[in-house]
Amino acid sequence: MRRWALARLRTISGMTIATAAIHAMAGSSTAADVELGRYLSSECTTCHGAAKADTTIPPIYGLDQRHFTEVLRAYRAKTLPNEAMRSVAARLQDEDIAALAAYFAAARPR
Amino acid sequence: MTELTRRHFGLLAGASLSSLAMPSLVLAQGKPKVVVIGGGPGGGTAARYIAKESNGAIDVTLIEPQKTFTTCFFSNLYVGGFRDYKSLTHNYEKVKKSGVKVVHAAATAIDRDKKQVVIAGGQRIPYDRLLVAPGIDIKFDSVPGYSEAAAEIMPHAWKPGAQTQLLVKKLNALKDGDQIVMVAPPNPYRCPPGPYERVSMFAHVLKKKGFKKSRIVVLDPKPTFSKQGVFAEGWENHYPGMIEWQDPKMHGGVKEVDAKAGTVKTDLADYKAALVNVIPAQWAGKIARDAALVNNTGYCPIDAASMKSTVDPNIFVVGDASIAGEMPKSAFSANSQAKVAAMIIRSELTQSRAFPARYSNTCWSLIAPDDDIKVGASYEPKDGAIKATTTFVSQKNEAAELRKQNYKESVDWYNGITADIFG
Numbered sequence: 001m002r003r004w005a006l007a008r009l010r011t012i013s014g015m016t017i018a019t020a021a022i023h024a025m026a027g028s029s030t031a032a033d034v035e036l037g038r039y040l041s042s043e044c045t046t047c048h049g050a051a052k053a054d055t056t057i058p059p060i061y062g063l064d065q066r067h068f069t070e071v072l073r074a075y076r077a078k079t080l081p082n083e084a085m086r087s088v089a090a091r092l093q094d095e096d097i098a099a100l101a102a103y104f105a106a107a108r109p110r
Numbered sequence: 111m112t113e114l115t116r117r118h119f120g121l122l123a124g125a126s127l128s129s130l131a132m133p134s135l136v137l138a139q140g141k142p143k144v145v146v147i148g149g150g151p152g153g154g155t156a157a158r159y160i161a162k163e164s165n166g167a168i169d170v171t172l173i174e175p176q177k178t179f180t181t182c183f184f185s186n187l188y189v190g191g192f193r194d195y196k197s198l199t200h201n202y203e204k205v206k207k208s209g210v211k212v213v214h215a216a217a218t219a220i221d222r223d224k225k226q227v228v229i230a231g232g233q234r235i236p237y238d239r240l241l242v243a244p245g246i247d248i249k250f251d252s253v254p255g256y257s258e259a260a261a262e263i264m265p266h267a268w269k270p271g272a273q274t275q276l277l278v279k280k281l282n283a284l285k286d287g288d289q290i291v292m293v294a295p296p297n298p299y300r301c302p303p304g305p306y307e308r309v310s311m312f313a314h315v316l317k318k319k320g321f322k323k324s325r326i327v328v329l330d331p332k333p334t335f336s337k338q339g340v341f342a343e344g345w346e347n348h349y350p351g352m353i354e355w356q357d358p359k360m361h362g363g364v365k366e367v368d369a370k371a372g373t374v375k376t377d378l379a380d381y382k383a384a385l386v387n388v389i390p391a392q393w394a395g396k397i398a399r400d401a402a403l404v405n406n407t408g409y410c411p412i413d414a415a416s417m418k419s420t421v422d423p424n425i426f427v428v429g430d431a432s433i434a435g436e437m438p439k440s441a442f443s444a445n446s447q448a449k450v451a452a453m454i455i456r457s458e459l460t461q462s463r464a465f466p467a468r469y470s471n472t473c474w475s476l477i478a479p480d481d482d483i484k485v486g487a488s489y490e491p492k493d494g495a496i497k498a499t500t501t502f503v504s505q506k507n508e509a510a511e512l513r514k515q516n517y518k519e520s521v522d523w524y525n526g527i528t529a530d531i532f533g
Contacts, residue, residue: 039465042159042449046442046470050525056515057522083502084472084519087488090500091468110162110530 033095037103040096043088049109060104068101141169142459145227145237146210147217147397149174151183152243152429152444154205154531159452161209167460171235172205173227175216179532180270183441184524186304187476189267189278190311191318198270204533220401222422239455242403242410242419243429243444244395245269246300249408252391253293253367260369264386267308268300280385281315287323288384290316291374293364294330295389298409300430300439302336303485305389307475310341312385313349314478327383328355329364329376336438337475337485343506344477394431401425409433414491415467417451426451434469435496437489442471445527467491474520480510482517 044060051059060068074080075089076097092100146157149172157172164170180199187193202212213235219228220242226234248266250257256264267277284290290312294305309328316324334357335341345353362377367388374381393399393408403410403419410427411420414435419425428451429444437443450467457464472486483504489496504516 035463036465038163039453039463040468042453043446043468043470045526045530046445047472047519047523047526049527050529051522055522055525056518057526084484084486087486087500087502088470091488091490110158 032098032102034099034102034106036096037099037101038107040092040100041103041107044100044104045110047084061107061109063101063104065101065105068104069097072097072100141167142238143169143171143236144239144241144455144459145235146170146172146241146243147220147227148243148245148395148429149176149179149202149205149212150243150245150429150444151181151441151527151531152245152448153241154179154202155445155448156241156243156426156428156452156455157210158205158208158531158533159449160455163452164456164460164462166209168456169211170209171211171213171237172202173213173215173217173229173235174202175214175230177201177214180274181441181524181528182268182270182274182300183527185267185270185274186307186311188274189281189308190314190476192476192479195275200528200532202532208533217397220397220403220425222401222425225424237424238459239424239426241426241428241448241451241455242398242401242431243427243448244397244431246392246430246439247395247399249391249393252296253364253388255366255368256388256390260367261388263369263372264367264388266389267387268295268304268389268392277385277387281312284316284319284321284324284384286319286321289324289381290326290385290387291381291383292326292328293367293374293386293388293390294328294332294335296331296391298407298439299389299392301473302438302440303341303473303475306335306337306341307477308387309353309355310344310348310475310477313345313352316352317349324352326353327381328353329361329374330356331358331363333357333359336473337483337503340483340504340506341475341477344481344483348478348481392430394427398427398431403427403431405433407433414494414496416454417447417467418454426455435489436487436498437469437471437496438473440471440473441527441531442473442523443469445530446470469496472523474516474523476517476520480514480517482513482520484516484520 047057048060051057072089075085146153161170178199178201215229226236265273265277267273365375367374394404405411410432412432417426417428419427428447430439446469456462469489474484476482485503487498487501
Protein backbone atom coordinates (compact mmCIF):
# COMPACT_ATOMS: atom_id res chain seq x y z
CA MET A 1 0.00 0.00 0.00
CA ARG A 2 2.64 2.48 1.05
CA ARG A 3 5.05 1.62 -1.74
CA TRP A 4 2.24 1.84 -4.20
CA ALA A 5 1.20 5.28 -2.98
CA LEU A 6 4.77 6.54 -3.20
CA ALA A 7 5.21 5.21 -6.70
CA ARG A 8 2.01 6.88 -7.78
CA LEU A 9 3.11 10.16 -6.25
CA ARG A 10 6.44 10.05 -8.01
CA THR A 11 5.01 9.34 -11.42
CA ILE A 12 1.65 11.06 -11.49
CA SER A 13 1.02 14.42 -9.93
CA GLY A 14 -2.42 15.32 -8.63
CA MET A 15 -3.80 11.79 -8.80
CA THR A 16 -6.99 11.72 -6.79
CA ILE A 17 -6.63 8.10 -5.88
CA ALA A 18 -3.10 8.56 -4.46
CA THR A 19 -4.20 11.59 -2.51
CA ALA A 20 -7.08 9.71 -0.99
CA ALA A 21 -4.78 6.86 0.03
CA ILE A 22 -2.42 9.22 1.82
CA HIS A 23 -5.15 11.10 3.61
CA ALA A 24 -6.46 7.78 4.85
CA MET A 25 -3.00 6.85 6.15
CA ALA A 26 -2.34 10.21 7.70
CA GLY A 27 -5.62 10.14 9.61
CA SER A 28 -5.78 13.89 9.18
CA SER A 29 -8.20 14.63 11.99
CA THR A 30 -6.10 17.18 13.89
CA ALA A 31 -4.46 20.33 12.61
CA ALA A 32 -0.69 20.18 12.19
CA ASP A 33 1.37 21.92 14.91
CA VAL A 34 3.30 24.38 12.76
CA GLU A 35 5.24 25.79 15.72
CA LEU A 36 6.51 22.29 16.50
CA GLY A 37 7.30 21.97 12.80
CA ARG A 38 9.35 25.16 12.92
CA TYR A 39 11.42 23.83 15.80
CA LEU A 40 11.89 20.40 14.23
CA SER A 41 12.77 22.02 10.90
CA SER A 42 16.01 23.34 12.38
CA GLU A 43 17.40 19.80 12.16
CA CYS A 44 16.59 19.74 8.43
CA THR A 45 18.12 23.11 7.56
CA THR A 46 21.62 22.00 8.54
CA CYS A 47 21.80 20.03 5.31
CA HIS A 48 18.87 21.30 3.23
CA GLY A 49 19.21 25.02 3.95
CA ALA A 50 21.18 25.86 0.80
CA ALA A 51 19.81 23.08 -1.43
CA LYS A 52 19.00 23.80 -5.04
CA ALA A 53 17.17 21.88 -7.73
CA ASP A 54 20.39 20.31 -9.00
CA THR A 55 22.02 19.39 -5.66
CA THR A 56 22.26 15.89 -4.23
CA ILE A 57 20.50 17.11 -1.09
CA PRO A 58 17.13 18.30 -2.42
CA PRO A 59 15.38 21.58 -1.56
CA ILE A 60 12.45 21.08 0.81
CA TYR A 61 10.97 24.55 1.23
CA GLY A 62 7.61 24.84 -0.52
CA LEU A 63 7.20 21.09 -0.96
CA ASP A 64 3.74 19.68 -1.34
CA GLN A 65 2.63 18.43 2.08
CA ARG A 66 1.41 15.06 0.86
CA HIS A 67 4.64 14.39 -1.00
CA PHE A 68 6.72 15.52 1.98
CA THR A 69 4.73 13.25 4.30
CA GLU A 70 5.02 10.24 2.09
CA VAL A 71 8.76 10.61 1.53
CA LEU A 72 9.52 10.98 5.24
CA ARG A 73 7.35 7.97 6.02
CA ALA A 74 9.22 6.00 3.39
CA TYR A 75 12.55 6.91 5.01
CA ARG A 76 11.11 5.91 8.38
CA ALA A 77 10.00 2.58 6.90
CA LYS A 78 13.49 2.24 5.33
CA THR A 79 11.98 1.82 1.85
CA LEU A 80 14.03 4.79 0.58
CA PRO A 81 17.85 4.65 0.75
CA ASN A 82 20.15 7.10 2.61
CA GLU A 83 21.19 6.23 6.13
CA ALA A 84 21.27 9.85 7.32
CA MET A 85 17.64 10.39 6.31
CA ARG A 86 16.57 7.04 7.76
CA SER A 87 18.17 8.09 11.06
CA VAL A 88 16.42 11.48 10.96
CA ALA A 89 13.04 9.89 10.21
CA ALA A 90 13.36 7.04 12.70
CA ARG A 91 12.26 9.13 15.67
CA LEU A 92 9.58 11.16 13.92
CA GLN A 93 6.02 10.40 15.02
CA ASP A 94 3.15 10.93 12.58
CA GLU A 95 2.36 14.28 14.22
CA ASP A 96 6.01 15.36 13.86
CA ILE A 97 5.93 14.59 10.15
CA ALA A 98 2.61 16.42 9.75
CA ALA A 99 4.06 19.41 11.61
CA LEU A 100 7.17 19.47 9.41
CA ALA A 101 5.15 19.05 6.22
CA ALA A 102 2.86 21.93 7.17
CA TYR A 103 5.80 24.15 8.13
CA PHE A 104 7.92 23.54 5.03
CA ALA A 105 4.95 23.90 2.67
CA ALA A 106 4.59 27.54 3.67
CA ALA A 107 8.02 28.55 5.00
CA ARG A 108 10.92 30.39 3.44
CA PRO A 109 14.58 29.76 4.32
CA ARG A 110 15.64 31.40 7.59
CA MET B 111 -1.60 39.02 36.09
CA THR B 112 -1.75 39.83 32.39
CA GLU B 113 0.34 37.99 29.84
CA LEU B 114 2.54 41.04 29.39
CA THR B 115 3.36 41.52 33.05
CA ARG B 116 3.82 37.82 33.66
CA ARG B 117 6.25 37.71 30.76
CA HIS B 118 8.38 40.42 32.29
CA PHE B 119 7.82 39.59 35.92
CA GLY B 120 11.35 38.38 36.37
CA LEU B 121 12.74 41.65 35.14
CA LEU B 122 10.29 43.75 37.11
CA ALA B 123 10.96 41.90 40.33
CA GLY B 124 14.10 43.89 40.98
CA ALA B 125 12.68 47.24 39.88
CA SER B 126 11.81 50.05 42.27
CA LEU B 127 8.24 51.13 42.97
CA SER B 128 8.65 54.26 40.85
CA SER B 129 9.80 52.17 37.94
CA LEU B 130 6.69 50.06 38.27
CA ALA B 131 4.63 53.19 37.73
CA MET B 132 6.19 53.49 34.27
CA PRO B 133 5.98 49.97 32.90
CA SER B 134 6.61 50.95 29.28
CA LEU B 135 9.94 52.51 30.16
CA VAL B 136 10.93 49.50 32.20
CA LEU B 137 10.01 47.19 29.35
CA ALA B 138 12.05 49.21 26.90
CA GLN B 139 15.05 49.06 29.18
CA GLY B 140 14.39 45.48 30.05
CA LYS B 141 14.60 43.87 26.64
CA PRO B 142 16.28 40.57 27.47
CA LYS B 143 19.94 40.37 26.53
CA VAL B 144 21.78 37.36 25.18
CA VAL B 145 25.51 37.44 24.68
CA VAL B 146 27.25 34.77 22.61
CA ILE B 147 30.99 34.16 22.90
CA GLY B 148 32.49 32.64 19.76
CA GLY B 149 31.37 33.02 16.14
CA GLY B 150 31.90 29.45 14.93
CA PRO B 151 29.40 26.67 14.23
CA GLY B 152 27.95 26.75 17.77
CA GLY B 153 27.98 30.46 18.50
CA GLY B 154 27.07 31.66 15.01
CA THR B 155 24.11 29.31 14.81
CA ALA B 156 22.84 30.18 18.28
CA ALA B 157 23.13 33.94 17.71
CA ARG B 158 21.29 33.80 14.41
CA TYR B 159 18.56 31.49 15.61
CA ILE B 160 17.86 33.48 18.78
CA ALA B 161 17.74 36.76 16.85
CA LYS B 162 15.64 35.50 13.98
CA GLU B 163 13.25 33.32 15.94
CA SER B 164 12.60 35.99 18.58
CA ASN B 165 11.83 38.63 15.92
CA GLY B 166 13.78 41.29 17.74
CA ALA B 167 12.32 40.57 21.20
CA ILE B 168 15.79 39.57 22.40
CA ASP B 169 18.89 41.72 22.11
CA VAL B 170 21.64 39.41 20.77
CA THR B 171 25.35 40.29 20.81
CA LEU B 172 27.96 38.01 19.28
CA ILE B 173 31.54 38.48 20.48
CA GLU B 174 34.10 37.18 18.01
CA PRO B 175 37.59 38.63 17.52
CA GLN B 176 37.98 37.64 13.88
CA LYS B 177 36.28 39.51 11.05
CA THR B 178 36.19 36.36 8.97
CA PHE B 179 35.91 32.75 10.06
CA THR B 180 37.71 29.90 8.32
CA THR B 181 36.07 26.56 8.99
CA CYS B 182 38.07 23.70 10.44
CA PHE B 183 35.53 21.34 8.90
CA PHE B 184 36.41 20.72 5.25
CA SER B 185 39.94 22.04 5.84
CA ASN B 186 41.20 18.53 5.04
CA LEU B 187 39.76 18.98 1.56
CA TYR B 188 41.95 22.05 1.24
CA VAL B 189 44.90 19.89 2.37
CA GLY B 190 44.05 17.37 -0.35
CA GLY B 191 43.68 20.06 -3.01
CA PHE B 192 39.92 19.58 -3.44
CA ARG B 193 39.04 23.09 -2.28
CA ASP B 194 40.78 26.43 -2.08
CA TYR B 195 41.31 28.22 1.21
CA LYS B 196 38.97 31.05 0.29
CA SER B 197 36.06 28.65 -0.06
CA LEU B 198 36.38 27.84 3.65
CA THR B 199 36.26 31.47 4.75
CA HIS B 200 33.05 33.25 5.74
CA ASN B 201 32.16 36.71 7.02
CA TYR B 202 29.55 37.99 9.45
CA GLU B 203 27.62 40.37 7.17
CA LYS B 204 24.55 38.14 6.98
CA VAL B 205 24.77 37.37 10.69
CA LYS B 206 24.43 41.12 11.26
CA LYS B 207 21.49 41.23 8.86
CA SER B 208 19.83 38.55 10.99
CA GLY B 209 19.62 41.16 13.76
CA VAL B 210 22.73 40.15 15.67
CA LYS B 211 25.05 42.83 17.03
CA VAL B 212 28.55 41.58 16.18
CA VAL B 213 31.40 42.86 18.33
CA HIS B 214 34.81 42.05 16.87
CA ALA B 215 36.83 41.84 20.05
CA ALA B 216 38.24 39.10 22.23
CA ALA B 217 36.18 38.17 25.26
CA THR B 218 38.71 38.26 28.08
CA ALA B 219 36.59 37.30 31.10
CA ILE B 220 33.13 36.34 32.28
CA ASP B 221 31.98 38.09 35.46
CA ARG B 222 29.40 35.52 36.49
CA ASP B 223 28.30 37.40 39.61
CA LYS B 224 27.51 40.58 37.69
CA LYS B 225 26.37 38.69 34.58
CA GLN B 226 28.75 40.61 32.33
CA VAL B 227 31.30 39.67 29.69
CA VAL B 228 34.51 41.68 29.70
CA ILE B 229 36.08 42.31 26.29
CA ALA B 230 39.56 43.46 25.31
CA GLY B 231 39.87 47.09 26.36
CA GLY B 232 37.82 46.53 29.50
CA GLN B 233 34.30 47.20 28.20
CA ARG B 234 31.63 45.14 29.94
CA ILE B 235 28.65 43.68 28.09
CA PRO B 236 25.74 42.63 30.33
CA TYR B 237 23.67 39.53 29.71
CA ASP B 238 20.56 37.78 30.96
CA ARG B 239 21.73 34.58 29.31
CA LEU B 240 25.22 33.85 28.03
CA LEU B 241 26.07 31.21 25.45
CA VAL B 242 29.71 30.13 25.47
CA ALA B 243 31.08 28.46 22.34
CA PRO B 244 34.85 28.96 22.35
CA GLY B 245 35.77 25.62 20.77
CA ILE B 246 38.95 23.89 21.85
CA ASP B 247 42.41 24.98 22.89
CA ILE B 248 45.47 22.89 22.16
CA LYS B 249 47.29 21.35 25.15
CA PHE B 250 50.76 21.85 23.75
CA ASP B 251 52.51 20.24 26.71
CA SER B 252 50.58 16.97 26.30
CA VAL B 253 53.27 15.93 23.76
CA PRO B 254 56.80 16.10 25.26
CA GLY B 255 58.92 18.67 23.42
CA TYR B 256 55.95 20.28 21.68
CA SER B 257 55.06 23.95 22.17
CA GLU B 258 53.40 26.88 20.46
CA ALA B 259 56.79 27.74 18.94
CA ALA B 260 57.34 24.15 17.79
CA ALA B 261 53.94 24.30 16.06
CA GLU B 262 55.47 26.82 13.64
CA ILE B 263 57.67 23.98 12.37
CA MET B 264 55.50 20.95 13.19
CA PRO B 265 51.98 22.28 12.65
CA HIS B 266 49.00 20.88 14.51
CA ALA B 267 46.59 22.52 12.05
CA TRP B 268 43.77 21.58 14.42
CA LYS B 269 42.53 25.14 14.64
CA PRO B 270 41.67 26.81 11.35
CA GLY B 271 43.77 29.53 9.76
CA ALA B 272 47.52 30.01 9.47
CA GLN B 273 48.26 26.55 10.89
CA THR B 274 46.32 24.85 8.10
CA GLN B 275 48.09 26.98 5.49
CA LEU B 276 51.47 26.07 7.00
CA LEU B 277 50.60 22.38 6.85
CA VAL B 278 49.65 22.63 3.17
CA LYS B 279 52.80 24.59 2.37
CA LYS B 280 54.95 21.90 3.95
CA LEU B 281 53.01 19.11 2.27
CA ASN B 282 53.37 20.68 -1.15
CA ALA B 283 57.12 21.19 -0.64
CA LEU B 284 57.80 17.47 -0.07
CA LYS B 285 60.06 15.53 -2.44
CA ASP B 286 59.76 11.85 -3.25
CA GLY B 287 61.32 9.92 -0.40
CA ASP B 288 60.42 12.50 2.25
CA GLN B 289 58.55 11.01 5.18
CA ILE B 290 55.39 12.20 6.97
CA VAL B 291 54.70 11.45 10.63
CA MET B 292 51.40 12.24 12.32
CA VAL B 293 51.11 12.19 16.10
CA ALA B 294 47.39 11.53 16.54
CA PRO B 295 45.40 12.92 19.50
CA PRO B 296 43.97 11.11 22.53
CA ASN B 297 40.19 11.13 23.21
CA PRO B 298 38.23 13.31 23.53
CA TYR B 299 39.17 15.65 20.70
CA ARG B 300 37.66 17.75 17.93
CA CYS B 301 36.49 15.79 14.87
CA PRO B 302 37.07 12.08 15.64
CA PRO B 303 37.58 10.95 12.01
CA GLY B 304 39.55 14.12 11.16
CA PRO B 305 43.12 12.82 11.65
CA TYR B 306 42.41 9.80 9.44
CA GLU B 307 40.77 11.83 6.72
CA ARG B 308 43.85 14.06 6.85
CA VAL B 309 46.15 11.05 6.47
CA SER B 310 44.06 10.07 3.44
CA MET B 311 44.54 13.53 1.97
CA PHE B 312 48.31 13.38 2.59
CA ALA B 313 48.38 10.07 0.74
CA HIS B 314 46.26 11.43 -2.09
CA VAL B 315 48.70 14.31 -2.61
CA LEU B 316 51.74 11.99 -2.57
CA LYS B 317 50.05 9.60 -5.00
CA LYS B 318 49.02 12.42 -7.33
CA LYS B 319 52.63 13.62 -7.43
CA GLY B 320 53.67 10.12 -8.42
CA PHE B 321 55.86 9.65 -5.35
CA LYS B 322 57.02 6.05 -4.86
CA LYS B 323 59.29 6.27 -1.84
CA SER B 324 57.44 8.53 0.64
CA ARG B 325 55.60 6.92 3.54
CA ILE B 326 53.17 8.13 6.21
CA VAL B 327 53.45 6.87 9.78
CA VAL B 328 50.60 7.52 12.20
CA LEU B 329 51.53 7.24 15.88
CA ASP B 330 48.23 6.89 17.69
CA PRO B 331 47.68 6.95 21.45
CA LYS B 332 44.34 5.15 20.87
CA PRO B 333 43.91 1.42 20.23
CA THR B 334 41.05 2.08 17.76
CA PHE B 335 39.61 5.07 15.88
CA SER B 336 36.46 6.32 14.15
CA LYS B 337 35.40 4.44 10.99
CA GLN B 338 38.63 2.42 11.29
CA GLY B 339 37.53 -0.56 9.20
CA VAL B 340 36.44 1.49 6.21
CA PHE B 341 39.46 3.81 6.45
CA ALA B 342 41.83 0.82 6.53
CA GLU B 343 40.08 -0.72 3.54
CA GLY B 344 40.26 2.57 1.63
CA TRP B 345 43.97 3.03 2.41
CA GLU B 346 44.68 -0.47 1.11
CA ASN B 347 42.63 0.14 -2.04
CA HIS B 348 43.96 3.57 -2.93
CA TYR B 349 47.37 3.81 -1.29
CA PRO B 350 48.75 0.26 -0.81
CA GLY B 351 51.86 0.19 1.40
CA MET B 352 51.94 3.97 1.86
CA ILE B 353 50.30 4.36 5.29
CA GLU B 354 51.49 2.67 8.48
CA TRP B 355 49.09 3.15 11.40
CA GLN B 356 50.47 2.17 14.80
CA ASP B 357 48.42 1.65 17.94
CA PRO B 358 50.06 2.33 21.34
CA LYS B 359 51.24 -1.24 21.70
CA MET B 360 53.18 -0.92 18.46
CA HIS B 361 55.05 2.30 19.29
CA GLY B 362 54.99 2.24 23.10
CA GLY B 363 54.17 5.95 23.40
CA VAL B 364 55.57 9.17 21.97
CA LYS B 365 58.51 10.16 24.17
CA GLU B 366 59.60 13.40 22.51
CA VAL B 367 59.25 15.54 19.44
CA ASP B 368 62.09 17.83 18.38
CA ALA B 369 60.88 20.47 15.95
CA LYS B 370 64.33 21.76 14.96
CA ALA B 371 65.70 18.28 14.32
CA GLY B 372 62.46 17.11 12.70
CA THR B 373 62.40 13.99 14.84
CA VAL B 374 59.82 12.02 16.78
CA LYS B 375 60.99 9.53 19.38
CA THR B 376 58.77 6.71 20.55
CA ASP B 377 59.46 3.98 23.04
CA LEU B 378 60.41 1.61 20.23
CA ALA B 379 61.79 3.69 17.35
CA ASP B 380 62.97 7.13 16.23
CA TYR B 381 61.57 8.84 13.16
CA LYS B 382 62.93 11.70 11.07
CA ALA B 383 60.36 13.31 8.81
CA ALA B 384 60.13 16.33 6.53
CA LEU B 385 56.55 16.85 7.66
CA VAL B 386 55.48 16.16 11.23
CA ASN B 387 51.85 16.87 12.06
CA VAL B 388 51.43 16.85 15.83
CA ILE B 389 47.80 16.86 17.01
CA PRO B 390 48.01 17.14 20.80
CA ALA B 391 45.34 16.63 23.46
CA GLN B 392 42.74 19.38 23.72
CA TRP B 393 40.45 21.07 26.23
CA ALA B 394 37.78 23.75 26.31
CA GLY B 395 38.72 27.25 25.13
CA LYS B 396 40.45 29.44 27.74
CA ILE B 397 37.51 31.70 28.50
CA ALA B 398 35.43 28.69 29.62
CA ARG B 399 38.28 27.40 31.79
CA ASP B 400 38.92 30.84 33.33
CA ALA B 401 35.22 31.18 34.18
CA ALA B 402 35.35 27.80 35.96
CA LEU B 403 32.76 26.32 33.62
CA VAL B 404 34.89 23.18 33.21
CA ASN B 405 35.28 20.14 35.41
CA ASN B 406 38.40 18.02 35.89
CA THR B 407 38.19 16.77 32.28
CA GLY B 408 38.94 20.29 31.00
CA TYR B 409 35.55 20.44 29.28
CA CYS B 410 32.22 21.93 30.36
CA PRO B 411 29.50 19.76 31.91
CA ILE B 412 26.01 20.58 30.62
CA ASP B 413 22.40 19.59 31.22
CA ALA B 414 21.57 17.13 28.44
CA ALA B 415 18.07 18.53 27.89
CA SER B 416 19.12 22.13 27.33
CA MET B 417 22.92 22.52 26.92
CA LYS B 418 22.80 24.67 30.06
CA SER B 419 25.97 24.70 32.14
CA THR B 420 25.57 22.60 35.27
CA VAL B 421 27.56 25.18 37.24
CA ASP B 422 25.69 28.37 36.22
CA PRO B 423 21.97 28.53 35.28
CA ASN B 424 22.48 31.70 33.22
CA ILE B 425 25.13 30.16 30.98
CA PHE B 426 24.87 27.65 28.15
CA VAL B 427 27.84 25.89 26.57
CA VAL B 428 27.67 24.31 23.11
CA GLY B 429 30.08 22.76 20.68
CA ASP B 430 33.53 21.32 21.21
CA ALA B 431 33.93 22.91 24.66
CA SER B 432 30.94 21.00 26.07
CA ILE B 433 30.67 17.47 27.45
CA ALA B 434 27.89 16.33 25.17
CA GLY B 435 27.68 12.65 26.10
CA GLU B 436 27.85 10.40 23.07
CA MET B 437 27.89 13.27 20.56
CA PRO B 438 31.28 13.75 18.88
CA LYS B 439 32.97 17.13 18.82
CA SER B 440 32.01 18.30 15.35
CA ALA B 441 30.60 21.35 13.59
CA PHE B 442 27.40 19.41 12.93
CA SER B 443 27.06 18.60 16.65
CA ALA B 444 27.75 22.22 17.63
CA ASN B 445 25.14 23.47 15.16
CA SER B 446 22.61 20.95 16.48
CA GLN B 447 23.31 21.76 20.13
CA ALA B 448 23.09 25.50 19.41
CA LYS B 449 19.54 25.11 18.13
CA VAL B 450 18.45 23.33 21.31
CA ALA B 451 20.13 26.00 23.46
CA ALA B 452 18.60 28.79 21.35
CA MET B 453 15.13 27.29 21.76
CA ILE B 454 15.52 26.96 25.55
CA ILE B 455 17.02 30.46 25.93
CA ARG B 456 14.10 31.99 24.01
CA SER B 457 11.69 30.04 26.14
CA GLU B 458 13.29 31.28 29.36
CA LEU B 459 13.44 34.91 28.25
CA THR B 460 10.25 35.35 26.23
CA GLN B 461 8.09 32.42 27.33
CA SER B 462 8.08 30.95 23.83
CA ARG B 463 7.26 27.24 23.69
CA ALA B 464 9.93 24.80 24.76
CA PHE B 465 10.21 21.44 23.04
CA PRO B 466 12.07 18.26 23.98
CA ALA B 467 15.72 18.43 22.91
CA ARG B 468 16.67 16.49 19.79
CA TYR B 469 20.20 16.35 18.51
CA SER B 470 21.87 14.88 15.44
CA ASN B 471 25.23 14.55 13.75
CA THR B 472 26.80 13.24 10.57
CA CYS B 473 30.53 13.29 9.75
CA TRP B 474 31.67 12.71 6.19
CA SER B 475 35.30 11.78 5.44
CA LEU B 476 36.98 11.74 2.05
CA ILE B 477 39.44 8.88 1.52
CA ALA B 478 40.18 9.50 -2.17
CA PRO B 479 38.44 11.29 -5.06
CA ASP B 480 34.76 10.26 -5.03
CA ASP B 481 35.34 7.78 -2.19
CA ASP B 482 33.61 9.33 0.80
CA ILE B 483 32.43 7.56 3.96
CA LYS B 484 30.11 8.75 6.68
CA VAL B 485 29.09 8.09 10.26
CA GLY B 486 26.16 9.62 12.09
CA ALA B 487 23.48 9.35 14.72
CA SER B 488 20.41 10.90 16.26
CA TYR B 489 20.62 11.73 19.95
CA GLU B 490 18.34 12.57 22.85
CA PRO B 491 18.78 13.23 26.55
CA LYS B 492 18.47 10.05 28.57
CA ASP B 493 19.33 9.47 32.25
CA GLY B 494 21.08 12.83 32.43
CA ALA B 495 23.34 12.39 29.40
CA ILE B 496 23.04 12.81 25.63
CA LYS B 497 22.70 9.34 24.15
CA ALA B 498 22.36 7.99 20.61
CA THR B 499 18.94 6.71 19.59
CA THR B 500 19.92 5.52 16.10
CA THR B 501 23.35 5.23 14.53
CA PHE B 502 24.78 4.47 11.10
CA VAL B 503 28.22 4.07 9.58
CA SER B 504 29.57 3.31 6.10
CA GLN B 505 30.33 -0.34 5.47
CA LYS B 506 33.20 -2.09 3.73
CA ASN B 507 32.77 -3.08 0.06
CA GLU B 508 30.12 -0.45 -0.64
CA ALA B 509 29.33 0.45 -4.24
CA ALA B 510 31.53 3.15 -5.76
CA GLU B 511 28.39 5.03 -6.78
CA LEU B 512 27.25 5.26 -3.13
CA ARG B 513 30.65 6.61 -2.04
CA LYS B 514 30.52 9.16 -4.85
CA GLN B 515 27.03 10.15 -3.76
CA ASN B 516 28.36 10.59 -0.21
CA TYR B 517 30.94 13.05 -1.47
CA LYS B 518 28.40 15.13 -3.35
CA GLU B 519 26.18 15.03 -0.27
CA SER B 520 29.05 16.29 1.90
CA VAL B 521 29.61 19.26 -0.40
CA ASP B 522 25.91 20.12 -0.29
CA TRP B 523 25.99 19.75 3.49
CA TYR B 524 28.92 22.18 3.71
CA ASN B 525 26.93 24.77 1.78
CA GLY B 526 23.87 24.08 3.93
CA ILE B 527 25.52 24.27 7.33
CA THR B 528 27.62 27.33 6.52
CA ALA B 529 24.44 29.09 5.37
CA ASP B 530 22.81 27.99 8.63
CA ILE B 531 25.72 29.39 10.69
CA PHE B 532 26.68 32.51 8.78
CA GLY B 533 23.45 33.25 6.89
